[in-house]
Amino acid sequence: MSRTDWEVVIGLEIHVQLLTAAKIFSGASTQFGALPNSQASAVDLGLPGVLPVLNPAVYKKAVCFGLGIGAKINHRSVFDRKNYFYPDSPKGYQITQLDYPIIESGEIEITLSNGSNKTIGVTRAHLEEDAGKSLHENFLNQTGIDLNRAGTPLLEIVSEPDLRSSEEAVAYAKYIHHLVTYLSVSDGNMAEGSLRCDANVSLRKHGDSKLGTRTETKNVNSFRFLERAIEFEISRQMEILESGGRVTQETRLYDSERDETRPMRSKETATDYRYFPEPDLLPLYIDQNYIDSIRQQMPELPDQKNTRFIADYQLNTDDAGYLSANTELANYFESVVDTGGNARLAANWVRVELMAGLNRDNLPLSEAPVSATELGFLIARIQDQSISGKIAKTVFEALWRNEATSAQDFIKANNLSQVSDINALEPLISKVLEDNIKQVEQFRAGKTKLMGFFVGQIMKQTQGKANPKQLNEILLQKLNSN
């Protein structure tokens, strides 16, 4: 048997750290990288007598995400206690949502490398708190605990087991990452743990309706590792199944250095989290007015923008995808089109000249030396043929280097406008033809390659400012009219 005999079934649980200044149930800061325990309040420490107070920004972000994936926002959701003992969770339980999550039944459309699209179901997304950090290395027979991260708000996004390959899983995770960053639901900083994936992987024979036994690989924090961890699990499980064995349902960890997954040390007894409703928090009721008010504040979604760019601006899918992926860039592009008119030309200038300049000088878009209005002006001048694309580049570079304050002034000061005036061009062309009678005869005898020679001569006379299209027309007319 081979890989193709097996159907791979993958479901992802993605923990997204919500982008809020304060924690989910306390007024402590969530700032990354602070001194150990300097942002762990009495609530985060689980000191006796404290009560959690729900941070309003947390449900705002969750609703925003829910609307972003067309999900159902539950009008009533309930917090629960998940009980377990571990020193980085000093209360002895994690506050999460079990039976009544805030978000249910969403959908995400992913695009695969072969260009096809696939819809992936999102079962649910619920709010919960993060745990602190354990540092095992630096202390003899002791563990150091930093509770700064304890109480950081998380949204756990659970997919349906709709994913069929590591490629699909990575495309799904990347989509979520893109969406939460785009909507400012999360900063999406994976190096700081703002997005962590747990991958549930199982195999079954094609056509089987029953799912195979799955393993859960926890805490994968990069797309590359997600792909590697899933590929490793697929090969490992296939080997077991093909040799007649059975996959053990277990939790595993991915070791990026050895590129393998290993079972986490499992306790002798299966863990029982003894969930029950959190008595310290009231049920959360989100009414339709609230949802509508969030919907009104939501920016246009990347997919909607992408579709609009293709429909309204006739961009190709590649340009539309590139320009709609980032709000700031999309806004810049649209401002260029507002002034410049020609969207495809604008797309080209933004993607090529602007991006090249930003990359070369390592600048963020917000600090681009050429404003969208100036670039739009240049494109309008190319459009009305008052300057050529080549001259536009010269002007663009001058603006970039701050050698000019406005495109208009620079074009005027350096006399760069194309000579499109027939009355101005015609005598010049006649003069060049008169001065080169021999070449004119050769052209008329069939040596049409000489066209370039004439154009070159005229361009020289006009310092490159003759409108090439018009020049060609008049020139041909004169050469052909004997």
Place this chain on the structure above:
Amino acid sequence: MKINEEIVANIAELAQLDMPQEQLQEYLDSLNNVLELAEQMQSIDTTDVEPMSNPLDSIQHLHADSDDGFVTESNHRERYQKVAPETEQGLYLVPKVID
């Protein structure tokens, strides 16, 4: 439903309770009594009753729109760590745990 000694021992372990063998029977009996009471209550028909998740007749009020929440806490690490058995480099120290 009745539970056995093994289940009681497991619950004790999950709750990090040190339960001597000789007390197991005592706890087993009293837990089984509680379960019996629960069983009686389960015989009530609750088909159309929504499970109650909080006894208070109130709901979480939605706050005015906020993008960040409110940072109200400053650093009280020194005060909190005064009551900790052991600390080092700002960290709380606990017996070694790996899992």
